[in-house]
Amino acid sequence: MKSVDHKTAVWDSASAEMLLKAEHDCVDTCFSRMETQRNQCRFGRDGLCCRICHMGPCKISAKSPKGVCGADADTIVARNFLREVTGGTSAHSDHGRHLILRLKKVAEGNGNGYQIKDEMALRYAARLYKLTERDRTANEVALDLANLFIAEMTSQEEILKTLSLAPEKQQNIWKRRNVQPVGIDRTVVESMHRSTMGVDHDYRNILLHAFRTALADGWGGSRMAAIVSDILFGTASPVRSTSNLGILQEHTVNILVHGHEPELSEMLAVAVQDPETIRYAKDAGAEGITLAGICCTANEILMRHGIPVAGNFLQQELAIITGAVEMMITDVQCCMPSLPDVARAYHTLIISTSEMAQTVGSVQHVFDEDDALHSANTIVRRAIDNFKNRDPHKVAIPSASRPLVAGFSVDAIKYMLGGRFRASFRPLNDAIIQGRIKGLVGIVGCSNPKEQLEYYVNTLTKKLIQHNVLVLKTGCAAIASAKEGMLLPETALEHAGPGLREVCEAVGIPPVLHMGSCVDNARILEAATEVVREGGLGDDLSQIPAVGVAPEWMSEKAIAIGCYFVASGVDVILGHPFHIAGSDNVTRFLNLETTELFGGSFHVCPDPDEAFLKIMELLDRSREKLGINKKTERKLYDMKDRRALDV
Ligand code: NFS
Ligand code: SF4
Numbered sequence: 001m002k003s004v005d006h007k008t009a010v011w012d013s014a015s016a017e018m019l020l021k022a023e024h025d026c027v028d029t030c031f032s033r034m035e036t037q038r039n040q041c042r043f044g045r046d047g048l049c050c051r052i053c054h055m056g057p058c059k060i061s062a063k064s065p066k067g068v069c070g071a072d073a074d075t076i077v078a079r080n081f082l083r084e085v086t087g088g089t090s091a092h093s094d095h096g097r098h099l100i101l102r103l104k105k106v107a108e109g110n111g112n113g114y115q116i117k118d119e120m121a122l123r124y125a126a127r128l129y130k131l132t133e134r135d136r137t138a139n140e141v142a143l144d145l146a147n148l149f150i151a152e153m154t155s156q157e158e159i160l161k162t163l164s165l166a167p168e169k170q171q172n173i174w175k176r177r178n179v180q181p182v183g184i185d186r187t188v189v190e191s192m193h194r195s196t197m198g199v200d201h202d203y204r205n206i207l208l209h210a211f212r213t214a215l216a217d218g219w220g221g222s223r224m225a226a227i228v229s230d231i232l233f234g235t236a237s238p239v240r241s242t243s244n245l246g247i248l249q250e251h252t253v254n255i256l257v258h259g260h261e262p263e264l265s266e267m268l269a270v271a272v273q274d275p276e277t278i279r280y281a282k283d284a285g286a287e288g289i290t291l292a293g294i295c296c297t298a299n300e301i302l303m304r305h306g307i308p309v310a311g312n313f314l315q316q317e318l319a320i321i322t323g324a325v326e327m328m329i330t331d332v333q334c335c336m337p338s339l340p341d342v343a344r345a346y347h348t349l350i351i352s353t354s355e356m357a358q359t360v361g362s363v364q365h366v367f368d369e370d371d372a373l374h375s376a377n378t379i380v381r382r383a384i385d386n387f388k389n390r391d392p393h394k395v396a397i398p399s400a401s402r403p404l405v406a407g408f409s410v411d412a413i414k415y416m417l418g419g420r421f422r423a424s425f426r427p428l429n430d431a432i433i434q435g436r437i438k439g440l441v442g443i444v445g446c447s448n449p450k451e452q453l454e455y456y457v458n459t460l461t462k463k464l465i466q467h468n469v470l471v472l473k474t475g476c477a478a479i480a481s482a483k484e485g486m487l488l489p490e491t492a493l494e495h496a497g498p499g500l501r502e503v504c505e506a507v508g509i510p511p512v513l514h515m516g517s518c519v520d521n522a523r524i525l526e527a528a529t530e531v532v533r534e535g536g537l538g539d540d541l542s543q544i545p546a547v548g549v550a551p552e553w554m555s556e557k558a559i560a561i562g563c564y565f566v567a568s569g570v571d572v573i574l575g576h577p578f579h580i581a582g583s584d585n586v587t588r589f590l591n592l593e594t595t596e597l598f599g600g601s602f603h604v605c606p607d608p609d610e611a612f613l614k615i616m617e618l619l620d621r622s623r624e625k626l627g628i629n630k631k632t633e634r635k636l637y638d639m640k641d642r643r644a645l646d647v
Helices: 013-024 030-036 073-105 117-130 140-153 162-165 168-176 182-196 203-233 262-271 275-283 296-304 311-320 338-343 369-385 409-419 427-432 455-464 477-483 487-497 496-506 521-534 558-569 584-598 608-628 639-645
Strands: 241-243 254-258 289-294 309-311 328-329 349-350 404-407 439-443 468-471 512-514 547-551 571-574 602-604
Touching: 013 030, 013 311, 030 311, 073 140, 073 203, 073 262, 073 558, 073 584, 117 140, 117 203, 140 162, 140 182, 140 203, 140 558, 162 168, 162 203, 168 254, 168 571, 182 203, 182 558, 203 262, 203 296, 203 558, 203 584, 241 296, 241 309, 241 571, 254 262, 254 296, 254 369, 262 289, 262 296, 262 369, 275 369, 289 296, 289 369, 289 602, 296 309, 296 404, 296 477, 309 311, 309 349, 309 477, 311 328, 311 338, 311 427, 328 338, 328 369, 338 349, 349 369, 404 512, 409 427, 409 512, 409 521, 427 496, 427 521, 439 455, 439 487, 439 608, 455 468, 455 477, 455 487, 455 512, 468 477, 477 512, 496 512, 521 547, 521 558, 547 558, 547 608, 558 571, 558 584
Parallel strands: 254 289, 254 328, 289 309, 328 349, 439 468, 439 547, 468 512, 547 571, 571 602
Antiparallel strands: 241 404
């Protein structure tokens, strides 16, 4: 086992403590495995390895510029890239599919514990899709909506209806560029077809399909997932909670939910509050039950229930190393196959609950969604039964934990900006036009042991709010800010520049807004669409002073997200490049030519200070084009001004 320098590997003290403990307990983690993997394959890194057919695998170099079939670097790099985008799109969209099928069951009266929690959200969504909702029951409307969404998955020739939620000009751009996806399933199958041996060889054509596929994610699968989650589980509104490994309790049964699908965790949130279950835990010698989340499941139940976040992607193993976790429940996506190995050194039970996502060494307990509460109860009791196996000598829970405020759905932001009766983005648009807010930046994505955990995210976030940029967060990047205390309005406001601070204080929002999990990146585009609709900042998303950043990304999902942001006209900064360096043409297409096509492109900035400068340049450029870049004089606001602000 390679040793890890905990000072350079991670940023927060809780993670550093657990890395030291890992070494002491002789437990391998992704950080130590990163050390053994340092010498990574350069053909893979540059996208130049092709193993699509069995004449290969072929690798492209100066000496062998073509594969056996004759494919060159451009084709191979583009095909590999398309397959990555397709992987990401599939993950988000399949997640959406499960929720849609659940909505259908609820609508048919077979909810089995699930129900329509937010009827207003349902009726609003129905109107968006031009479904009749007046004088009809919630179940009737829900059934129509579920069927429409199922058709969005399966339609063969019809363009995705969900694209129509974008600004009209945006839709026209997609039409002109011929990148409008049809049904998500067909689009994904076509990606695999196009990229198999001997089909699409023109790197541009391949990459355009990558953008088409990504649009099927951001303006398809992910957007529908967000809509249905709100209907079934409620639309999030601001909620207080805590984050980091310090939320684990020494004297309670600690249960962690990890993965992405909210269906089980929603039921677990109910199950752990059941007085009988709590009594069962007390009978087992515990003071109670602590339920907390890892990764995006954490974000889902944080947003709606205020359940604490134990950590993000790179902390999944570290959480077990505390020795205080009775059970980690995994579903799909981002759950490391190493978890059972780590758990073996302690008493933690790893329970995999999804039929399609099993890990050797974990206990399979398929979550029965048709008997959800009972299933959740059984799982919780099993965790309680495991409490007696905890070895107190192996327990060391770091003290670090930070309070936070999350729950900023687009609706919540709208209400906060405009008030309950005049919910509107107007005050935000005005603040941007007047220059008190310089622009909007979405910081999203994962953490990656190639870099120091969270250094980039936290450095950049602080710098941006200092310079009056309103920051929107999702996924593991949001958890990084939570652990840094930057999701707490009081703390964050101290770092905010004067203009941003004035606006945030007047309307009562923090300068860093946690908008949810990674599928909720579609909500960032929804917010941007609201900004366009409100007027004064252009008529498509590419004109708003807004930038996306994925600083420490690692997942195929992040690639799909980056692509649908770019296809939506939003520039995206990456902390490290895609695996495309082997083709100058592909690199030029993604990092330059997309600006011509869509109005946004990718920019690689390995350093947060460089990223900051690039973002400022991009925001200034947008402001310049809109004619709002005049240097406004700083003035002190009197009460009248403040009231005007507080529309
Ligand atoms: Ni997003 Fe969420 Fe985290 Fe990355 Fe994984 S948990 S869906 S992919 S690692 S942000
Ligand atoms: Fe090699 Fe072409 Fe087969 Fe790829 S598709 S493995 S480049 S022969």
